[in-house]
Protein backbone atom coordinates (compact mmCIF):
# COMPACT_ATOMS: atom_id res chain seq x y z
CA UNK A 413 0.00 0.00 0.00
CA UNK A 414 1.62 3.29 -1.12
CA UNK A 415 1.53 6.57 0.84
CA UNK A 416 -1.49 7.96 -1.02
CA UNK A 417 -3.61 4.86 -0.51
CA UNK A 418 -2.53 4.73 3.12
CA UNK A 419 -3.55 8.37 3.65
CA UNK A 420 -6.92 7.86 1.95
CA UNK A 421 -7.81 4.75 3.94
CA UNK A 422 -6.61 6.26 7.21
CA UNK A 423 -8.47 9.55 6.63
CA UNK A 424 -11.68 7.64 5.87
CA UNK A 425 -11.28 5.67 9.10
CA UNK A 426 -10.51 8.83 11.13
CA UNK A 427 -13.93 10.26 10.12
CA UNK A 428 -15.57 7.72 12.43
CA UNK A 429 -13.68 8.74 15.57
CA UNK A 430 -13.64 11.85 17.72
CA UNK A 431 -10.10 11.68 19.08
CA UNK A 432 -7.61 11.34 16.24
CA UNK A 433 -4.19 12.85 15.56
CA UNK A 434 -1.85 12.75 12.56
CA UNK A 435 1.85 12.45 13.34
CA UNK A 436 4.27 14.10 10.95
CA UNK A 437 6.85 11.39 10.30
CA UNK A 438 7.90 12.88 7.01
CA UNK A 439 8.15 11.58 4.33
CA UNK A 440 5.73 9.16 6.00
CA UNK A 441 2.88 9.72 8.42
CA UNK A 442 0.95 8.00 11.15
CA UNK A 443 -2.60 8.24 12.42
CA UNK A 444 -3.35 7.79 16.11
CA UNK A 445 -6.94 6.94 17.08
CA UNK A 446 -7.14 7.18 20.87
CA UNK A 447 -10.30 5.20 21.67
CA UNK A 448 -10.43 2.68 18.85
CA UNK A 449 -11.41 0.03 21.41
CA UNK A 450 -13.72 0.77 24.31
CA UNK A 451 -12.44 0.21 27.88
CA UNK A 452 -14.31 -3.05 28.39
CA UNK A 453 -13.18 -4.46 25.04
CA UNK A 454 -9.53 -3.58 25.59
CA UNK A 455 -9.52 -5.08 29.10
CA UNK A 456 -11.12 -8.31 27.88
CA UNK A 457 -8.67 -8.53 24.97
CA UNK A 458 -5.68 -7.94 27.27
CA UNK A 459 -6.72 -10.79 29.57
CA UNK A 460 -7.58 -13.07 26.69
CA UNK A 461 -4.10 -12.50 25.22
CA UNK A 462 -2.38 -13.04 28.60
CA UNK A 463 -4.27 -16.32 29.07
CA UNK A 464 -4.16 -17.81 25.59
CA UNK A 465 -1.04 -16.76 23.69
CA UNK A 466 2.08 -18.97 23.61
CA UNK A 467 4.37 -16.36 25.18
CA UNK A 468 8.13 -16.63 24.92
CA UNK A 469 11.27 -14.53 25.43
CA UNK A 470 13.67 -15.89 22.84
CA UNK A 471 17.37 -15.16 23.07
CA UNK A 472 18.75 -12.87 20.39
CA UNK A 473 22.31 -11.80 19.61
CA UNK A 474 22.99 -8.12 20.11
CA UNK A 475 26.48 -6.56 19.82
CA UNK A 476 28.02 -10.05 19.92
CA UNK A 477 26.24 -11.18 23.10
CA UNK A 478 23.15 -13.34 23.50
CA UNK A 479 20.31 -12.09 25.70
CA UNK A 480 16.63 -12.94 26.08
CA UNK A 481 14.50 -10.10 24.67
CA UNK A 482 13.48 -7.72 27.52
CA UNK A 483 9.74 -8.52 27.20
CA UNK A 484 7.63 -11.48 26.09
CA UNK A 485 6.12 -11.94 22.66
CA UNK A 486 3.97 -14.26 20.58
CA UNK A 487 3.65 -14.40 16.82
CA UNK A 488 0.24 -15.29 15.37
CA UNK A 489 -0.97 -15.40 11.80
CA UNK A 490 -2.38 -17.33 8.89
CA UNK A 491 -1.09 -20.89 8.39
CA UNK A 492 2.49 -21.06 7.15
CA UNK A 493 3.32 -17.40 7.64
CA UNK A 494 6.95 -17.17 8.75
CA UNK A 495 8.74 -14.08 10.01
CA UNK A 496 12.54 -13.84 10.02
CA UNK A 497 13.53 -11.26 12.54
CA UNK A 498 16.81 -10.57 14.44
CA UNK A 499 18.17 -13.98 13.46
CA UNK A 500 14.97 -15.75 14.60
CA UNK A 501 12.66 -17.72 12.39
CA UNK A 502 9.13 -17.55 13.77
CA UNK A 503 6.29 -19.73 12.51
CA UNK A 504 2.87 -18.20 13.11
CA UNK A 505 0.73 -19.69 15.86
CA UNK A 506 -2.97 -19.82 14.95
CA UNK A 507 -5.16 -16.74 15.44
CA UNK A 508 -7.18 -16.62 18.62
CA UNK A 509 -10.83 -15.70 18.03
CA UNK A 510 -10.36 -12.29 19.66
CA UNK A 511 -7.26 -11.38 17.61
CA UNK A 512 -8.92 -12.57 14.43
CA UNK A 513 -11.86 -10.28 15.22
CA UNK A 514 -9.49 -7.30 15.55
CA UNK A 515 -7.84 -8.28 12.28
CA UNK A 516 -11.33 -8.33 10.68
CA UNK A 517 -12.03 -4.77 11.88
CA UNK A 518 -8.78 -3.52 10.34
CA UNK A 519 -9.54 -5.40 7.15
CA UNK A 520 -12.96 -3.74 6.90
CA UNK A 521 -11.16 -0.36 6.99
CA UNK A 522 -8.99 -1.39 4.02
CA UNK A 523 -5.95 -2.50 6.02
CA UNK A 524 -5.24 -6.16 5.27
CA UNK A 525 -2.87 -8.08 7.54
CA UNK A 526 -1.98 -11.77 7.73
CA UNK A 527 -0.09 -11.80 11.04
CA UNK A 528 0.50 -10.01 14.30
CA UNK A 529 3.57 -9.85 16.52
CA UNK A 530 2.18 -9.38 20.03
CA UNK A 531 4.44 -7.85 22.68
CA UNK A 532 3.97 -8.02 26.44
CA UNK A 533 5.75 -5.45 28.62
CA UNK A 534 5.38 -6.79 32.16
CA UNK A 535 6.65 -3.64 33.92
CA UNK A 536 8.75 -0.52 33.35
CA UNK A 537 11.87 -2.66 33.02
CA UNK A 538 10.49 -4.36 29.89
CA UNK A 539 11.26 -2.47 26.71
CA UNK A 540 12.06 -2.57 23.00
CA UNK A 541 15.22 -0.92 21.63
CA UNK A 542 15.61 1.30 18.55
CA UNK A 543 14.69 -0.52 15.33
CA UNK A 544 12.46 -0.31 12.30
CA UNK A 545 10.20 -2.94 10.80
CA UNK A 546 11.34 -3.29 7.24
CA UNK A 547 12.41 -6.90 6.83
CA UNK A 548 12.28 -7.95 3.20
CA UNK A 549 9.16 -10.10 3.61
CA UNK A 550 7.20 -7.01 4.75
CA UNK A 551 7.46 -5.71 1.17
CA UNK A 552 8.29 -2.19 -0.04
CA UNK A 553 5.67 -0.33 2.01
CA UNK A 554 5.44 -2.00 5.41
CA UNK A 555 2.25 -0.57 6.91
CA UNK A 556 1.97 -1.54 10.59
CA UNK A 557 -1.11 -1.25 12.82
CA UNK A 558 -0.33 -1.12 16.55
CA UNK A 559 -3.08 -1.58 19.11
CA UNK A 560 -2.16 -0.83 22.72
CA UNK A 561 -3.78 -2.54 25.70
CA UNK A 562 -3.33 -1.71 29.38
CA UNK A 563 -0.58 0.53 30.71
CA UNK A 564 0.03 3.66 28.64
CA UNK A 565 3.64 3.73 27.34
CA UNK A 566 5.58 6.14 25.16
CA UNK A 567 6.63 5.18 21.64
CA UNK A 568 9.60 7.31 20.51
CA UNK A 569 10.64 7.95 16.92
CA UNK A 570 13.91 9.33 15.60
CA UNK A 571 14.85 9.90 11.99
CA UNK A 572 17.70 7.79 10.65
CA UNK A 573 19.42 10.93 9.33
CA UNK A 574 19.19 12.66 12.72
CA UNK A 575 16.79 15.29 11.35
CA UNK A 576 13.84 14.72 13.64
CA UNK A 577 12.52 13.22 16.86
CA UNK A 578 8.99 12.74 18.08
CA UNK A 579 7.31 10.69 20.73
CA UNK A 580 3.73 9.74 21.35
CA UNK A 581 1.95 8.25 24.33
CA UNK A 582 -0.13 5.21 23.42
CA UNK A 583 -3.13 4.85 25.74
CA UNK A 584 -5.22 1.75 26.43
CA UNK A 585 -7.42 0.94 23.43
CA UNK A 586 -5.55 3.13 20.95
CA UNK A 587 -4.74 2.29 17.34
CA UNK A 588 -1.63 3.68 15.65
CA UNK A 589 -1.38 3.20 11.88
CA UNK A 590 2.07 3.89 10.42
CA UNK A 591 2.74 4.22 6.70
CA UNK A 592 5.48 2.32 4.87
CA UNK A 593 7.79 5.33 4.51
CA UNK A 594 7.98 5.61 8.31
CA UNK A 595 9.81 2.28 8.52
CA UNK A 596 12.34 3.36 5.89
CA UNK A 597 13.17 6.76 7.35
CA UNK A 598 12.59 6.47 11.10
CA UNK A 599 13.55 4.19 13.98
CA UNK A 600 11.27 3.62 16.96
CA UNK A 601 11.54 2.31 20.51
CA UNK A 602 9.66 1.75 23.76
CA UNK A 603 12.20 2.83 26.40
CA UNK A 604 12.52 1.39 29.90
CA UNK A 605 11.01 3.45 32.66
CA UNK A 606 12.08 3.83 36.30
CA UNK A 607 8.41 4.32 37.24
CA UNK A 608 6.26 1.52 38.59
CA UNK A 609 4.34 0.47 35.49
CA UNK A 610 1.62 -2.10 34.98
CA UNK A 611 1.22 -4.58 32.11
CA UNK A 612 1.03 -3.39 28.53
CA UNK A 613 0.35 -5.48 25.46
CA UNK A 614 0.90 -4.18 21.96
CA UNK A 615 -0.61 -5.96 18.96
CA UNK A 616 1.47 -5.14 15.88
CA UNK A 617 -0.35 -6.25 12.75
CA UNK A 618 1.74 -6.83 9.63
CA UNK A 619 1.40 -8.21 6.15
CA UNK A 620 4.10 -10.79 5.43
CA UNK A 621 4.78 -11.86 1.86
CA UNK A 622 5.70 -15.51 1.34
Ligand SMILES: O=C(O)CCC(=O)C(=O)O
Pocket residue numbers: 529531540545558567582600602614616
Ligand atom coordinates in the same frame (compact mmCIF):
# COMPACT_ATOMS: atom_id res chain seq x y z
O1 LIG B 1 5.07 -1.95 21.58
C1 LIG B 1 5.06 -1.10 20.69
O2 LIG B 1 4.26 -0.16 20.64
C2 LIG B 1 6.10 -1.16 19.60
C3 LIG B 1 6.28 -2.55 19.10
C4 LIG B 1 7.19 -2.62 17.93
O3 LIG B 1 7.84 -1.69 17.56
C5 LIG B 1 7.29 -3.89 17.18
O4 LIG B 1 6.66 -4.89 17.55
O5 LIG B 1 8.01 -3.91 16.18
Ligand SMILES: [Fe+2]
Pocket residue numbers: 543544545600
Ligand atom coordinates in the same frame (compact mmCIF):
# COMPACT_ATOMS: atom_id res chain seq x y z
FE1 LIG C 1 8.59 -2.00 15.58
